[in-house]
Every structure is written in structure tokens, then in C-alpha cells.
Amino acid sequence: MKSLFAGLALTSTVLTPIAASAQTEVQFWHAFTGRLGELVAAQVDTFNASQSEYTVVQSHKGNYSETLNAGIAAFRAGEQPHILMVFEVGTATMMSAKGATKPVFEVMAESGATFDPDAYIGSVKGYYTTTDGDMLSLPFNSSTPVLWVNRDAMSAAGVDPDTDLSTWQNVGAVLDQLKAGGEECPLVTAWQSWIHLENLSAYHDVPFASQDNGFAGLDTELMLNGEGQVAHLTAMGEWAQDGKFIYTGRRNEGGANFRAGECALFTESSAGYAGIKAEAEFDFDVRPLPYWDGVGNAPQNTIIGGASLWVLEGHDAAEYKGVGEFLAYLSSTDVQAQWHQDTGYLPITSAAGDATRDAGFYEANPGTDVAVIQMTAKQPTANSKGLRLGSFDQIRGIIDEELEAIWAGDKSAQEAMDSAKERGDALLRRFESANR
Amino acid sequence: MEKRVTFKGWKLPLLLIAPQVIISAVFFFYPAGQAIWQSLFIPDPFGLSSRFVGLGNFEFLLSDPFYRASFLTTAVFSLLVTLCSMIPALFLAVIADRLIKGSGVYRTMLIWPYAVAPAVAGVLWLFMFNTRVGVVSWYLGQLGYDWNHVLNGGEAMGLVVVASAWGRISYNFLFFFAALQAVPRSVIEAAAIDGARFWRRFFTIVLPLLSPTTFFLLVVNIVYAFFETFGVIHTITAGGPQQSTTILVYKVFSDGFVGQDLGSSSAQSVILLVVVGILTVIQFKYLEKRVHY
Numbered sequence: 001m002k003s004l005f006a007g008l009a010l011t012s013t014v015l016t017p018i019a020a021s022a023q024t025e026v027q028f029w030h031a032f033t034g035r036l037g038e039l040v041a042a043q044v045d046t047f048n049a050s051q052s053e054y055t056v057v058q059s060h061k062g063n064y065s066e067t068l069n070a071g072i073a074a075f076r077a078g079e080q081p082h083i084l085m086v087f088e089v090g091t092a093t094m095m096s097a098k099g100a101t102k103p104v105f106e107v108m109a110e111s112g113a114t115f116d117p118d119a120y121i122g123s124v125k126g127y128y129t130t131t132d133g134d135m136l137s138l139p140f141n142s143s144t145p146v147l148w149v150n151r152d153a154m155s156a157a158g159v160d161p162d163t164d165l166s167t168w169q170n171v172g173a174v175l176d177q178l179k180a181g182g183e184e185c186p187l188v189t190a191w192q193s194w195i196h197l198e199n200l201s202a203y204h205d206v207p208f209a210s211q212d213n214g215f216a217g218l219d220t221e222l223m224l225n226g227e228g229q230v231a232h233l234t235a236m237g238e239w240a241q242d243g244k245f246i247y248t249g250r251r252n253e254g255g256a257n258f259r260a261g262e263c264a265l266f267t268e269s270s271a272g273y274a275g276i277k278a279e280a281e282f283d284f285d286v287r288p289l290p291y292w293d294g295v296g297n298a299p300q301n302t303i304i305g306g307a308s309l310w311v312l313e314g315h316d317a318a319e320y321k322g323v324g325e326f327l328a329y330l331s332s333t334d335v336q337a338q339w340h341q342d343t344g345y346l347p348i349t350s351a352a353g354d355a356t357r358d359a360g361f362y363e364a365n366p367g368t369d370v371a372v373i374q375m376t377a378k379q380p381t382a383n384s385k386g387l388r389l390g391s392f393d394q395i396r397g398i399i400d401e402e403l404e405a406i407w408a409g410d411k412s413a414q415e416a417m418d419s420a421k422e423r424g425d426a427l428l429r430r431f432e433s434a435n436r
Numbered sequence: 437m438e439k440r441v442t443f444k445g446w447k448l449p450l451l452l453i454a455p456q457v458i459i460s461a462v463f464f465f466y467p468a469g470q471a472i473w474q475s476l477f478i479p480d481p482f483g484l485s486s487r488f489v490g491l492g493n494f495e496f497l498l499s500d501p502f503y504r505a506s507f508l509t510t511a512v513f514s515l516l517v518t519l520c521s522m523i524p525a526l527f528l529a530v531i532a533d534r535l536i537k538g539s540g541v542y543r544t545m546l547i548w549p550y551a552v553a554p555a556v557a558g559v560l561w562l563f564m565f566n567t568r569v570g571v572v573s574w575y576l577g578q579l580g581y582d583w584n585h586v587l588n589g590g591e592a593m594g595l596v597v598v599a600s601a602w603g604r605i606s607y608n609f610l611f612f613f614a615a616l617q618a619v620p621r622s623v624i625e626a627a628a629i630d631g632a633r634f635w636r637r638f639f640t641i642v643l644p645l646l647s648p649t650t651f652f653l654l655v656v657n658i659v660y661a662f663f664e665t666f667g668v669i670h671t672i673t674a675g676g677p678q679q680s681t682t683i684l685v686y687k688v689f690s691d692g693f694v695g696q697d698l699g700s701s702s703a704q705s706v707i708l709l710v711v712v713g714i715l716t717v718i719q720f721k722y723l724e725k726r727v728h729y
Contacts, residue, residue: 065693065694068696069693069694069696072482072696075482075483076482076483093481093696096480097480097481097482097484098484099482099484100482100484247586247587248567248568248586249586250674250676253586256568256569257568260568262568391695391696391697393694393695393696394691394694394695394697397675397690397694397695400676401675401676401677401678401679402678404587404676404677404678405678407587408587408588408589408677408678410678423500423502426496426500430478430496430697430700433478433487433489434478434479434480434487434699435480436487
């Protein structure tokens with residue numbers, strides 16, 4: 001028996017040097033499939049090939065909600081990955097989970113990797129930093145809503161495709177002309193709550209929720225039933241009744257209609273670029289998201305959607321060093337500039353934006369800088385820094401339901417938004433009491 | 437004379453029922469107990485802390501008019517799914533039973549849809565009724581009917597009912613078909629000699645003889661509609677438009693696995709467990725009296 005133990009001890013000693021020289025593994029769970037999945041895999045492969053100390057293993061875990069769920073379930077089972085992609089809606093959930101997450105600024109400081117918080121674009125970084133300016137998660141893919149225009153459909157309906165569409169007043173007039181010109185789908189949208197409420201509020205510098213949209217505390221209440229929001233939704237509701245705005249679903253179902261050339265105008269994320277460019281067999285344009293002239297301080301800046309990378313607790317210091325290296329690599333100018341150009345997501349550092357401009361990309365692909373300008377034209381205010389609300393995935397579900405009531409003509413915009421506020425506030429109080 | 441088989445001692449009988457007891461304990465009693473325990477807390481998603489709230493979760497739910505409304509939605513949905521899956525199944529079974537040749541082929545083909553998982557069935561039906569590219573919605577458009585289940589709650593309900601009932605027809609068909617084969621020929625022949633036509637024979641003789649099967653299927657189908665249909669709802673409507681297809685079990689799923697609110701989700705499971713328990717008791721107490729074995 002003794003000799004067996006001795007043998008085992010010897011074997012393990014012999015094996016130790018091999019284990020030590022093996023690469024440290026870093027698990028990275030994300031939510032990308034298709035083209036985006038390939039691009040992420042390529043980024044990871046390049047990182048792995050560039051050095052020999054760490055191996056990043058990327059795994060796809062389903063859509064945004066499913067990935068977050070997988071991460072949470074894994075954490076409860078003690079099997080959590082090092083890096084978890086979490087969509088912006090889950091930010092408040094992650095921030096409240098102290099003890100489960102390791103703030104990015106800490107990871108970077110401990111790993112000694114190059115990290116300059118000021119290199120990141122303010123309106124992107126703001127979403128993921130504390131009020132003291134400490135970055136909690138690394139912005140990864142961020143986009144902002146813009147207006148996509150099918151120029152051929154405009155011409156076919158007898159509307160000048162170069163008509164000014166910068167305000168909703170102008171868009172309203174164009175919708176009338178499109179309808180009169182026989183267009184069956186003048187306007188379609190994706191992500192209705194994100195574009196027509198959350199971004200609408202930020203863009204007009206009116207609050208979406210109290211306490212600086214939730215940044216200043218958990219005791220926040222929704223303010224989406226304000227005058228500016230209700231006026232916009234009333235107009236949208238009328239357009240829906242007149243067949244000028246076509247509702248296709250809660251997610252980005254409308255993208256299929258637009259890419260097939262069936263719709264004239266489409267409000268969608270700037271990251272719709274890859275798909276539209278690949279599929280559209282018509283002449284298209286990217287325009288800034290319209291605003292209501294005379295409402296609030298429009299145009300302020302729009303806010304982001306997308307995801308950031310959270311580092312989870314419970315791993316070795318050596319592994320966190322690898323995490324730091326990988327995150328530094330992802331933020332490097334070349335990687336970011338390439339990502340921005342391939343996907344239509346925003347560059348997360350100013351340097352990546354400059355590099356893209358210097359390379360002549362914006363001139364060769366007109367409109368690809370619209371989102372960047374729209375995000376960065378003005379210094380974000382308390383109303384346009386972003387949203388940080390607990391249970392926000394569920395609240396968006398409630399907002400979707402209430403918006404559907406407006407589009408169907410069952411409720412006025414005011415009634416629907418009052419109801420959304422009441423229902424959403426109940427969830428916010430619940431989240432507050434769970435995280436006190 | 438004692439006809440029952442009796443075992444000597446207690447070890448063998450215990451051993452024989454052990455698998456069933458263990459499976460029930462692991463897959464039913466343990467999770468149900470967990471759900472009841474968790475329903476008393478508001479935990480954070482990561483399981484780092486949790487706050488005891490007693491019956492607070494139940495109070496929160498039952499004071500929410502939208503949650504209460506989903507009871508009615510669930511009742512309508514379950515009733516429709518049960519009817520839409522049992523009546524066609526019975527009809528098909530009767531027809532297949534009358535066939536002299538080729539009933540095997542029909543039988544096999546009618547059982548096929550049962551092999552399709554609910555979520556997949558949901559996607560199939562969604563394709564057919566897709567407002568933009570769906571075959572059925574296109575034909576409806578040709579007939580002048582503008583199909584839009586994305587905004588029309590009634591149409592959305594119809595679609596999820598059909599998609600949920602479709603695969604279930606096979607299951608019910610199988611039971612009805614077997615039961616029909618067990619109806620004594622002599623009784624039917626006697627009635628035929630007395631001059632009763634087919635449908636007359638069916639309603640006065642066959643249907644009452646089928647009552648044990650019908651009762652069994654009624655209970656099983658209601659349980660199915662309550663618990664196993666969230667895959668269909670998730671893929672087709674996600675509970676919308678507005679709340680027109682948000683049934684209780686879908687809310688359990690979405691609050692727990694999308695909203696990360698495990699306390700409320702557990703409380704909802706407990707409520708659902710109680711509701712189905714009461715329903716089953718009612719069924720056994722009142723309906724079973726009318727069943728002739």
C-alpha cells in the first residue's frame with residue numbers, strides 16, 4: 001500500500017512540470033451565432049496564436065437571455081466561466097451580484113495588462129461604469145438605433161429619396177406621401193421599447209426613470225409616461241391605425257420585411273448593417289434616428305444596446321491574468337476597428353474610430369459613421385447616459401405588451417404608458433427589496 | 437378462495453415498488469418540496485443571498501390583476517386544447533376503426549405527429565401562419581382575410597391552441613382506437629339487427645362504453661395543456677400580443693428563466709400545483725360518477 005502511494009506521489013511529481021507548462025485555460029461564454037459567431041471565433045483564434053501562455057476557449061450558449069441564464073446556473077453549481085457576455089438589459093442584475101462578479105478595473109489592475117479607461121468612448125463606457133468612474137464590465141458589442149431607408153421604395157412611391165428625414169415631423173409627412181404613392185409598408189421597426197421609448201427618451205433628454213435612469217440608486221421609478229414619450233407613441237399609434245406603421249413583432253422580425261425590399265423606412269440598430277448589406281437588393285441609406293423638433297433638448301445623444309463582458313469570481317489569480325490579457329487584446333485598436341467595420345457595431349475606443357476614418361472606410365461605405373456621430377456628438381446627460389434598471393428584461397416584456405395595446409388601438413398611449421409604469425414599478429420595488 | 441398473489445415477507449414487495457418510489461421522490465417530491473420552500477423567499481439570481489418573505493410572493497402575485505387575468509386565459513386555453521385534441525381524435529379513431537383495409541397505414545400516419553416536440557411543432561405552425569411568408573396566411577390573404585396573429589389576440593390564441601392540440605390528437609387517437617377495438621361486437625351487431633344506424637349506435641352504445649377512456653384522456657389532456665405547452669407558446673407568441681396567450685405555466689417559465697425571479701416563479705408553480713390538484717379532485721369526484729367501467 002505504501003509503495004502504491006509512493007508511486008502515485010512520484011507519478012504526480014513527474015507530471016507536475018508538464019501541468020505547469022500547459023497553457024492556462026480561460027473560458028469565454030457568448031451569445032453569437034452565424035456571421036458574428038465566426039468573427040468572435042476568429043478574434044479568439046488570433047489571440048491564442050499570438051501568445052503561448054493562455055488558451056481562450058469560446059462557447060456559444062444560446063441567445064442573450066439563455067447565455068445569462070447559463071452563466072447564472074453555472075455559478076450556482078460552481079462551474080462558472082471566467083468571462084460571460086451579458087446584454088445591456090442584464091447590467092443591473094450583474095451589478096447587484098457583488099460576490100459573483102469581479103469588476104473589470106480590478107482584473108486589469110491585478111493582471112498588469114494595458115488598460116486606459118479614458119480610451120473608451122464616453123457614452124459606451126458610461127453604461128458599464130459606476131458613478132465613481134470604475135469600469136465594471138468591458139463593453140464588447142454596442143450599437144445604437146438609426147433609420148434605414150429603402151431608396152428604391154421611396155422613388156417607386158414618388159418620394160424624393162433624398163428628402164430630409166431628420167425629424168419625426170418630416171417622417172410623418174413622408175409616410176403620408178408613401179401611403180398615397182401605394183407603398184404598403186411605409187415604416188417598420190425592430191426592438192420597439194429600446195428604440196421608441198428608451199432611446200427616444202435619451203435622444204430628447206427626458207428621463208425614462210427617476211434617479212438618473214436608475215444610475216443613482218435602486219429606489220427608481222419609471223417615468224416613461226411623460227409628455228414627450230406619450231406624444232411620440234400617440235403619433236406612432238395613429239400611423240399604425242392608418243397602415244403607415246406596420247407592426248411585425250417584439251424583436252427584430254421587421255428586418256426580414258425590410259431586407260426583402262417590402263418596407264420603405266426601418267428603425268433598427270446600426271448593427272443591422274451586416275445583414276442589410278448582405279441581403280438587400282435595393283439602394284439603401286443610413287440616416288440618423290429622427291427626433292421631434294421642439295421636444296426636450298433633441299437631438300441629445302442616443303444610448304447603446306448590445307452586450308458587455310463580465311468577469312466572474314471564483315478562479316485563480318493566474319487565470320485572471322489571462323483574462324486581463326484577453327480583454328486588453330479585445331480593446332486594442334486593430335481588433336476594435338476591424339470589428340466595427342465588419343459588424344456595424346460601434347468602435348468602443350476613440351482610437352478605433354479614428355483608425356477606421358483614417359483608413360477611408362466611412363468614405364467607401366457612406367452612412368457607417370452615422371451611429372458613431374449620433375452617439376458622440378454631445379456630452380451625455382443624466383437622461384442620456386443609459387439605463388440601469390433591475391428586472392429590466394421583464395419590464396421590457398410589460399412595455400411590449402402595452403405598446404401592442406396602442407398599435408392595436410385598444411388603449412391610448414397615455415393609458416398604456418400609465419399602466420406600464422404601474423406594472424414596471426412593482427417589479428422595480430421587488431428588485432430593490434431582493435437586493436437591499 | 438384467495439385469488440390475490442401474496443408475497444411472503446416484505447423485502448421483495450418493497451424492492452419491487454422501490455423504483456417507482458425513488459423516481460417519484462427524485463423527480464416529483466423533491467422538486468415540489470424545493471418549489472414550496474423557495475416560494476417563501478426572494479432570492480437574488482446568483483443564490484448569494486435570499487430574504488425570507490413568508491407569503492409575500494403569493495401576495496405580490498395575487499394582487500396583480502394581470503396575473504389573475506392569466507387564470508382566465510389558462511382556462512380558455514386548456515378547454516380549447518382539450519376539445520380540439522379529443523374531438524378530432526375520436527372522429528379519426530371511429531373512421532379508422534371502420535376501415536377494413538389499410539387501417540394499419542392510417543394508424544401509423546395518424547400517430548406520427550406525436551413524435552414532434554412541442555417547440556418544434558410551434559415553429560412548424562408559425563411558419564405556416566407567418567404573417568409575411570406563411571403559406572396559410574397567404575391563402576387567407578387571397579381570400580381577403582388579413583391574418584395578423586402578431587396584433588390580434590384571438591388569432592394568436594387560435595394558433596397556439598391548434599399547434600398545441602395537433603400533436604396531442606395522435607396520442608388521444610391511439611387510446612380511442614384501442615378502446616374502440618375493445619367494444620364487444622355482439623352488442624353492436626344486436627343493435628344493428630334492431631335497425632340502429634351507425635351514428636345512432638355510436639352515440640347510444642359506443643360512446644358510453646368509451647367513457648373510462650374519455651375520462652382518462654380528459655384528465656391527462658388538461659394536465660398537458662396546463663404544464664407542457666409552454667414550448668409552443670414560447671416559440672409562437674411569447675405570451676403576446678398583449679397578454680392574450682400568457683398562460684400560467686408560461687409565466688412560470690418566463691419569470692423564472694428569463695426574468696431570473698425565482699421566488700415569484702416558485703410561488704407560481706405552487707399555485708399551479710394546487711390548481712391542477714383541485715381540478716383533478718373535482719374531475720374524479722363529479723365526473724367519474726358518470727363513467728361506467
